[in-house]
Structure formats: C-alpha cells, structure tokens
Amino acid sequence: MNRRRFLKASLAATGAAAGMAHAVTSAAEKPAERPTPQKDPPVIEKVDVLVCGGGTAGTIAALQAARAGASTMLVELGSQLGGTITTGGVAWPGLFHAWGKQIIAGIGWELVTKTVELDGGVLPDCSKPFQPGRHPSQQVMVNLYLYAALAEELCLQAGIELRYYEFPLAAEAVDGGWRVEIVGPGAHRMVTCRQLVDCTGGADVTGLLGFARLRDREIQPGSLMYAVGNAYEPGKQQLSKMHVPAADSTTSETRTRANIAGRAAVLKHLRAAAPKGGRLVHLRAETAVRETYRIVGETIIMDQDYTAGRRFEDAVCHAFYPVDLHETNGSVKPKYLADGVVPTVPLRALIPKGSRNLLVAGRSVSSERLANSGLRVQAACMAMGQAAGAAAALAAQRGVAPLDVPLADLRVLLAKHGAILP
Numbered sequence: 001m002n003r004r005r006f007l008k009a010s011l012a013a014t015g016a017a018a019g020m021a022h023a024v025t026s027a028a029e030k031p032a033e034r035p036t037p038q039k040d041p042p043v044i045e046k047v048d049v050l051v052c053g054g055g056t057a058g059t060i061a062a063l064q065a066a067r068a069g070a071s072t073m074l075v076e077l078g079s080q081l082g083g084t085i086t087t088g089g090v091a092w093p094g095l096f097h098a099w100g101k102q103i104i105a106g107i108g109w110e111l112v113t114k115t116v117e118l119d120g121g122v123l124p125d126c127s128k129p130f131q132p133g134r135h136p137s138q139q140v141m142v143n144l145y146l147y148a149a150l151a152e153e154l155c156l157q158a159g160i161e162l163r164y165y166e167f168p169l170a171a172e173a174v175d176g177g178w179r180v181e182i183v184g185p186g187a188h189r190m191v192t193c194r195q196l197v198d199c200t201g202g203a204d205v206t207g208l209l210g211f212a213r214l215r216d217r218e219i220q221p222g223s224l225m226y227a228v229g230n231a232y233e234p235g236k237q238q239l240s241k242m243h244v245p246a247a248d249s250t251t252s253e254t255r256t257r258a259n260i261a262g263r264a265a266v267l268k269h270l271r272a273a274a275p276k277g278g279r280l281v282h283l284r285a286e287t288a289v290r291e292t293y294r295i296v297g298e299t300i301i302m303d304q305d306y307t308a309g310r311r312f313e314d315a316v317c318h319a320f321y322p323v324d325l326h327e328t329n330g331s332v333k334p335k336y337l338a339d340g341v342v343p344t345v346p347l348r349a350l351i352p353k354g355s356r357n358l359l360v361a362g363r364s365v366s367s368e369r370l371a372n373s374g375l376r377v378q379a380a381c382m383a384m385g386q387a388a389g390a391a392a393a394l395a396a397q398r399g400v401a402p403l404d405v406p407l408a409d410l411r412v413l414l415a416k417h418g419a420i421l422p
C-alpha cells in the first residue's frame with residue numbers, strides 16, 4: 001500500500017474524519033478540547049530547545065542539542081531519566097549491531113558503555129554474524145539505577161535545565177517557535193522555545209498541539225517488571241515480565257489502570273510462589289508500555305520499507321531488530337530480517353506532517369505498525385533522539401525549520417558526535 005492510501009485507510013479504520021487531529025479508535029478516548037496557554041504565567045523562561053520526556057530517546061535528544069550549543073530544557077514527568085529503561089525496568093538496550101557490525105553508536109552508546117564500565121559489567125560480543133533467535137544475547141545488560149544517575153550527570157554537565165515532575169499543559173505557536181505552559185507540583189511556568197522535541201513515548205505533545213496521530217484498535221500488552229527469588233542483581237539479570245493487556249500510557253487514568261492491573265497480577269503470581277519460598281525482591285514502580293500513538297509524519301516508514309531495509313534519501317540513523325509484534329497474551333513470534341538488511345529512519349519520519357519547529361523521537365516515530373514493532377527498540381530510539389536533538393539545535397541556531405537545515409550539515413554534526421550515518 002502506498003503512503004497516501006495507507007493514511008487514508010488508517011484514518012477511515014479508526015473512524016477519524018478528515019482534518020481531525022487524532023485518529024483515535026475507541027469512543028472513550030475522543031480528543032479533549034485543546035487547552036491554550038494562560039496569558040499571564042508566573043514564570044517566563046526562554047530556551048532554544050525544549051525536550052519533553054526524558055526517557056530512552058529524550059535523554060539523548062537533550063544531550064545532543066545541548067552539546068551542539070543550544071540552550072536546552074528537559075521536562076520529565078517522572079523522577080528520573082531513562083524512561084522505559086529505568087522506570088520501566090527494561091534495562092537491556094538493543095540492538096547497536098547488525099550482521100557483526102556496529103550500526104548505532106553516538107551519545108546513546110556512550111551512556112550505555114559508561115554504565116557498563118562503572119558497573120564492572122561486560123559488553124556482549126557482537127562481532128559474530130547475527131543469528132536469528134540470538135538477538136536477545138546482543139542486547140547490553142545495564143544497571144538501571146546507574147544508567148539513570150549517569151544520564152542525569154551527563155545532562156547536568158552539558159548544561160541542560162532539568163525539570164522533573166513537570167509536563168506541558170498547553171502550547172501554541174508563536175513567531176519563531178512555541179509558547180509552552182508547563183506545570184508541576186508547586187510549579188507553573190511559560191517556556192518559549194525555538195524548537196520543541198516530543199519524546200514522551202506516546203507523542204503527547206504532538207497530540208496537544210493538534211497534529212495527527214495514529215493508533216490501532218488493539219495495542220500490544222505492556223509489562224510490569226519484577227523479580228521473585230532471593231535477590232535481584234541489576235546489570236546482571238533481566239527482570240521478569242508480567243504482561244498487562246492493553247497497558248496504555250496516554251492519560252493518568254489509563255496509566256493508573258495499567259499499574260493496578262500489573263501489581264494485581266504480580267500479587268497473584270507471588271501468592272502461588274510464596275509457599276515454595278518465593279519472595280518478591282524487585283518490582284518497578286510503573287508498568288512499561290509498548291505501544292500507544294505514532295505520529296503521522298512528513299513521511300511514514302511502511303512495513304515494506306522496514307523489512308527491505310530501504311535507504312531513505314534523508315536517512316539520519318539505522319535501526320535493527322526483528323519485526324516484534326506481541327499478541328494480547330504476551331506471546332511473540334519475531335520475524336527476522338533477511339540477511340544483510342539494515343533499516344533506516346528518515347528525518348521526515350521524525351517531523352509531524354504540516355508542523356514547523358517540532359520534532360519527535362522514540363517509539364512514536366511515524367511508521368506502519370509492523371515496522372514500528374521493530375523500530376521502537378531502545379538503540380534505535382536513542383539514535384532517533386540524537387538525530388532529532390541535532391536537527392533541533394541546528395534549526396534553533398539558524399532560525400529555520402528542521403526541514404530547512406541542509407541534510408549535509410545535519411550529518412556532519414551527527415558524525416562529530418559519534419553517530420553512525422547510513
């Protein structure tokens with residue numbers, strides 16, 4: 001299916017009328033009225049780049065923007081950086097290598113290797129050709145506590161203004177950028193920025209601004225990560241996954257439901273394990289979410305683009321993982337990419353269609369669903385984050401939209417910061 005037909009079919013399938021901001025499937029999730037920022041906020045701040053969401057992609061996006069010389073603020077809803085890696089407990093980023101060769105490096109790889117080094121851990125041997133079924137062994141085990149602490153240290157060293165417990169409430173376009181109303185407990189500020197980078201996982205900011213997003217009627221289950229046994233050894237052991245059907249990070253209500261369902265399922269499991277001496281030795285605070293919204297970008301990475309390893313003319317990074325769509329019951333049958341195939345991510349898939357001064361990175365990258373199931377993995381999210389951060393910094397410094405930054409300049413900046421370009 002070509003892109004236009006795919007989009008038309010998707011919008012029709014989700015019942016969205018032409019021109020609607022969101023393609024939402026269920027009646028319960030009709031888009032709320034878009035709030036506009038208050039006129040007289042108590043605190044006014046100005047930055048070049050505002051990154052919302054300090055998770056897998058957002059941490060790297062902010063680091064890249066700041067290291068490129070842009071004044072950068074990073075607003076994170078939770079209490080630490082790392083998102084699904086740390087708060088979610090999925091602490092084994094992959095895949096940085098494909099077919100025996102490194103295909104993703106840069107700032108994400110720097111943070112991952114620094115974490116492994118300080119933890120006295122070991123990197124997997126990825127020099128051997130990739131073997132179907134062996135991909136989990138090529139992911140890097142990281143100590144999630146250390147990852148969050150080192151990510152924070154690097155951000156502070158880069159001069160990033162870090163704001164935990166805060167989130168954007170409303171935003172509007174202004175001349176040369178955005179006015180974003182940001183709130184948190186006891187905090188209420190208006191931030192003006194030249195470039196906005198949405199790394200919230202579910203493209204929350206893109207939705208807030210009224211740009212189109214897509215989601216499927218059924219979404220993959222999430223997982224609450226836990227350990228039952230004698231002890232949990234971070235960086236050396238993977239946590240167990242308790243599957244949580246329909247786990248959805250979209251609103252505080254859906255998040256609450258996902259956390260309650262996850263903890264109830266862990267309790268049920270524990271009650272069965274306890275008589276045999278099983279103890280709950282680790283439980284993450286939040287259910288990790290696999291899938292919610294994807295943006296409708298200036299281009300859409302189609303399933304065929306992913307599986308054929310299409311090299312987009314504006315490719316800014318690689319991605320590599322089998323097609324990995326989980327069933328509602330948590331089961332998954334990965335579909336491996338053909339020998340030598342390495343998919344790429346174009347800059348236009350990181351830009352919401354029709355937007356100016358807005359970039360998106362992470363699992364909400366503009367893509368068809370099967371392609372997304374491979375693109376959403378952590379190394380690819382980090383690489384997308386770095387690309388979005390670089391594009392945002394250059395666009396902010398030149399007073400232009402990201403699409404007006406010459407691709408050659410973007411590639412030079414990314415290469416300077418260690419990224420591997422397709």
Ligand SMILES: Cc1cc2nc3c(=O)[nH]c(=O)nc-3n(C[C@H](O)[C@H](O)[C@H](O)COP(=O)(O)OP(=O)(O)OC[C@H]3O[C@@H](n4cnc5c(N)ncnc54)[C@H](O)[C@@H]3O)c2cc1C
Pocket residue numbers: 052053054055056057058075076077078081082083084085088090092093094095139166167168199200201202204205222223241288289290361362363364376377378379381
């Ligand atoms: C159970 C599970 C298993 C997985 N297994 C693997 C695996 O084996 N290997 C692999 O590489 N990948 C795996 N993945 C996929 C991968 O972990 C995620 O797709 C990826 O980490 C998503 O990165 P992200 O930056 O898009 O989002 P996240 O890392 O989730 O970051 C989003 C951040 O934004 C913050 N945020 C959200 N809303 C707002 C807001 N409105 N304002 C401010 N901040 C906000 C969140 O608190 C969070 O910190 C798995 C995912 C799950 C859920």
